[in-house]
Amino acid sequence: MNGNEETEVNELCIMDCKPLLTYAGDGALFSSLQSLLVQSLPQEPAEWRRSYGRPVKSVYVGASFVPFSKETLPKEGQWQLIQQPIFHIYWTECSDVDVYKSTVRDDIENWLKTLNQHNIHDWMIVLVETYDIKKSNKLLPRTTVLDKIRSDFASKHGDRCLSVINPIRSESKSADSWRGLLSRVRLLLLSAYNRTLIRFEEVIRDQRERRNEQGWSFSQYFLLQEEMAFVLEMLGIYDEALVQYDELDALFTQFVLNTNVGETPVWLSNFQGPLESWSGIVLAQTVNQTQRMLLRADRTSLLEFRSYLFSRQCAMLLLTFKPWEIAQRSLPFLHNCVQELDILEISSPPGAVACWVFLCCLEVLHTCERFNDSGQVEAYSLYTASLWAYARDKLRDLGNLCGLMPGHEPTSEQLHTVVGLSAGMGDSPPNGTQPSPTDKLREALSSKEAFRKHYLELAELAMGTYKHIGRIRSARLIGQDLAAFYLSLGEPQKAVVFLSDALSTCEEEGWKKLVASTRLSLATCYQTMQDTERYVKTCAVISCSAELEMDIRLKYFEEMMNFLDNVKAGTLWVSSLNDCFQLKSVEVCVEDGVLIKNSTIRVRLEVESLFPRTVNCRRAALSFSEHKDTPRLVAGSTAKSGDPPSRQAGGPRRSAQNLTVPQQVVDNGSCDIPLHRCSSEDMQPSNPALLRLHMVEHLDYQQDKSLGSANLVSPNPKQFLRRTDSHGKYRKVSTTTKADFSSALLADNFPLNPGKNVFIVTAKAAEKGLYRLGQLSLLLTCSLELLSPVLSPSVCFTVTHEPTSVTLNKGESDLLAGLEQDMVLTVHSGSSVIEEDTCLKLRTSRGLQMQLKSSSEHLARELIVYLPETQPFKTLSVQLRVLADQPPQKDSTVIEHKVMLSCPWASEEKTITLHFQPPFMTTFRLHTANTRKFAQVVVSGLNIQMLQLKKPQLVPISSQNIQLVSMNPSAGQDLVIGNGLNVSFMWELQLPITGPLEEMVPSPPPIKTEFTMEYSAILNSETLETEQKTLLYKCSFEIVDYKTLFVVRSRVEPAKGSEFCRAGTMCHLQLHVQRVNTSPHSSLMYEVLTDQTMWAVCGKTAAVISLDSVERQHVTLDVMPLIGGFLPLPLVRLSKYIPADQKPSGKDRKIDSHSLTSHPRLEPFSPGQVYNCSKAQQVHVLPSTTASVTSDSSLP
Secondary structure (H helix, E strand, O other): OOOOOOOOOOEEOHHHOOOEEEEEEOHHHHHHHHHHHHHHHHHOOEEEOOOOOOOOEEEOOOOEEEEOOHHHOOOOOOOOHHHOEEEEEEEEOOOOHHHHHHHHHHHHHHHHHHHHHOOOOOEEEEEEEOOOOOHHHOOOOOOOHHHHHHHHHOOOOHHHEEEEEOOOOOOOOOHHHHHHHHHHHHHHHHHHHHHHHHHHHHHHHHHHHOOOOOOOOHHHHHHHHHHHHHHHHHOOOHHHHHHHHHHHHHHHHHHHHHOOOOOOOHHHHHHHOOOOOOOOOOOOOOEEHHHHHHHHOOOOOHHHHHHHHHHHHHHHHHHOOOHHHHHHHHHHHHHHHHHHHHHOOOOOOOOHHHHHHHHHHHHHHHHHHHOOOOOOHHHHHHHHHHHHHHHHHHHHHHHHHOOOOOOOOOOHHHHHHHHHHHHHOOOOOOOOOOOOHHHHHHHHHHOHHHHHHHHHHHHHHHHHHHHHOOOHHHHHHHHHHHHHHHHHHOOHHHHHHHHHHHHHHHHHHOOHHHHHHHHHHHHHHHHHHOOHHHHHHHHHHHHOOOOOOHHHHHHHHHHHHHHHHHOOOOOOEEEEOOOOEEEEEEEEEEEOOOOEOOOEEEEEEEEEEOOOOOEEEEEEEEEEEEEOOOOOOOOOOOOOOOOOHHHHOOOOOOOHHHHOOOOOOOOOOOOEEEEEEEEHHHHOOOOHHHOOOOOEEEEEEOOOOOEEEEEEEOOOHHHOOOOHHHHOOOOOOOOOOOOOOOOEEEEEEEEEOEEEEEEEEEEEOOOOEEEEEEEEEEEEOOOEEEEOOOOOOOOEEEEEOOOOEEEEEEOOOOOEOOOEEEEEEEEEOOOOOEOOOEEEEEEEOOOEEEEEOOOOOOOEOEEEEEEOOEOOOOEEEEEEEEEEOOOOOOOOOOEEEEEEEEOOOOOOOEEEEEEEEOOEEEEEEEEEEOOEEEEEEEEEEOOOOOEEEEEEEEEEOOOOOOEEEEOOOOOOOOEEEOOOOEEEEEEEEEOOOOOOOHHHOOOOOOEEEEEEEEEEEEEEOOOOEEOOOOEEEEEEEEEOOOOOOEEEEEEEEEOOOOOOEEOOOOEEEEEEEEEOOOOOOOEEEEEEEOOOOOEEEEOOOEEEEEOOOOOEEEEEEEEEEOOOEEEEOOEEEEEEEEOOOOOOOHHHHHOOHHHOOOOOEEEEOOOOOEEEOOOOOEEEEEOOHHHHHHHHHOOO
16 A cells, blocks of 8 residues: 655645646647636536435536646556546547548547556547638538547547537637537546546455554555545535544544453554644644654654544534534544543653643634634534633643642742643744634743633633523532632632522522532631621521531531621621521411401411521511402312301301411311411422323324324423423522511510421501511521511411491392382491491382381381391391382383482492383284274283283273274183283274264374283292282273275186186286275285296286275286196285375375485385285196196006
């Protein structure tokens, strides 16, 4: 396996390299086309279709041309692919066949023979022609030069011979042929690379399979496979070039790991030499030829080889625009290199590896910043944070090694170490606009001030990046190191900031031991700063930390008490109560189960003291404030058996027990009834792991519809598949703000022993309302006040002050008009005492009367009720009888009445609205039988209350000489109405005989009548037992248009010559209209209304007739029955016909002049004025003769 030839160039840029092509033939011709060809080739991509099913790549192909010679052709075994010509082209512009045969053919033959001798099959012959318009008109020769070339040299590869028009001499005619040449060159060039790389891959595979043989060298194999990566990089396929380097990385790592279980290869021992240089990686686009020459000579160290390989991987990642992946690979790369140094037992000076790691970290970080993209900041920040932290750790190790940490001075030996480390770093890269990592490290190791500057800078960058990506714990860990660093510098005020942040995070995470140790560090800082307030607070918390030893707790307890005893008078420090005490339960107690104004509120508190010794509480205060929102009643809460009836029945007074959260079991034998209780279990937040999951059933069926499996799945798994440590904390740490203690329950001077303590705080009840307990304050000695957060869940109590209320309630059934009804006057005393003989005055609206049920007085519109003495929260009921008049009721409208109530404790009258339902309603209807008239009154029941009706009468009250003859039975069963039951009564109108004077009256005047009947309520629906008291009902009706003016008769007759009407045959409709009483309307219009499925009217269906001079009119119409059977006669409708611009007469005179139009109009008659004698009559129609013939012909 041969290596690359040495060169004096130390840096090589693969991107500047282009595929090498040779040109032969007419050199002057090619020289004229070379610049255009080189410029045009890379302008368009070409598809590179590779073998073995590899994906198609789009490649921009460039080219660099050299003259053809045997020296430039590759020798057997030489695989410097980017330095060897890969494709060969012969150029000629011979257009004469004879010239071609004499000279050009021999030259091409010699050229191809040379290529075949070197086993080269990638070539192409280009014939350049000059376009001549004069020759184009002549006849074409039988054989051209291109045909001869193809027949002589490319009989099987015609695509390798191409004719192109010279673009220099004829640009307009050569565009298509020139485009075809470029496409053919790109395609054949990529085919050449495909063929060459296939052979090269076989060589690489063969060399890799010999890796266990003696004399095999990884260095030579690395250089061989890297040539493949060079070619892929030159063609712009950077991702596959990266794959080549990744394969070499994995192979070398496997060799190193195998040394733990087997023998070390000879070639690997070359990497085990002691470290003499630890310069960091250089991430550039160029290839370090110096490192390649050292690798070829087996004189490179492990770190140098690893640095070179990683830099080439990073170069490929930068070309693929993935700087974030460089940061992702960096930390595993560094850890892997450090591990390989240990595996291979490579000796190195102290601090050399730390220097190398530091330089590598900074180089990667500077590269990520240089290639920064706003869309990739989030991606690589996830990995740069660890790199900043790793660089800080290594700089700290170097500071400890070289005596640069605070509190130390460097010795002469440590100074020599710094010099040696600086020498091993090598020189900084030239032409650097910014300080290189090597410059920064040298500067950091030069002095303590420089070291401090760089160390703090790296720590801040690491912390800031960790916070940016949400890794707060890692940032707090660095903060603790910074706190120790500042303490060593004698700056505790800066250390406090980082320790406080770390303390908050540890408290949020529930890391109690870390919390305790951090507080010890904070106490040391506060003591050094002489911050007495914070030191005392921290001592109090430390003395209550169960994670610490008892002697430590007692020490800080004594420190706290000593400072509190010696503090100046008037000093008050406020701290959190939860760090020193645990509130176990809060219980509101009150006598008699109710709180009223000026009564004593007692709240029982149970707290657990975490102090190691007894402390004296000067004052305990529990704040409370009025809660404006409506209290939420707890489901399942029930009233006690000892409660008043109004409370058990859900009266207006709310029991404080209904506000309990959660509802507690109350001992009936206890004198103190808890209104509200909250324990420590209620104050604990709910465990998210115990929440009910929303799951649904999911069935999977097989192809044969049989059940395959049954699963339980969640429709929203993201809801609970979340990281608890990132999205939610178990306990949020927040600062405690002191609430308003102007309203508070107090207790003074009592001891608090270690463990559980019970005490009671009291206060006077203020105004009525719902009050919520707020914060608990414990004052120790006279200077330290401990505040709890606001109690959660809310602990409430209610101060009751209810006014006296009066309500008027109906009985079990609805209120009915026209019947005496029972009502209840309810008086609730509220929180006041009602004195004896207190009077209530009730005044009703017109039509409503009432009386006391126990009184014998008559019903009246005004009533005075005297009340007995009533204690607070008692209810008094007074029975009343009311009667609402039943007005003439023609519909089911509810009757509304009002009661005005005057109370001595209210300044204004209270209006109570009562709604009475009518027990029945009456409707009137006038019926006609020719000229006879009948009046019908229907009584309809509207309520379930049954009523018995008696003595119905309908009497005319107008002056007309009209008689109403009753047609109702005088004896028989009782008339009963109820809900859904109706009773009808009927009278015949006997009108006076019309005289000559009355004939002049255009229309008769209306008849006013009055309907009366007696009714009584039925007490028993089975026996029909009624009340003894009978009530009278009256209702007036007005009868109008009660004379029959016209009588209409119609009949259908068959046509002449027929005895019967037959379907489909014309018939005659005989219409007779007769005037029976005087009418001002003599012009009438008739309309024949038919069912179109039964009758067809031939001719007009409507017309105007006149009865001016005659009393009777006869009209004949042609109609045709459409079907057979008994058909109803066509309906005839008669209307008033009013000619155009005729003034209305009679009652129609009310129509104003605006209603007059220039068109005639129709007006309908009132019901009963037109009587149709033929209504509902039928005529027998035979089937049509056609249907009969058809049915007969179908018979056999």
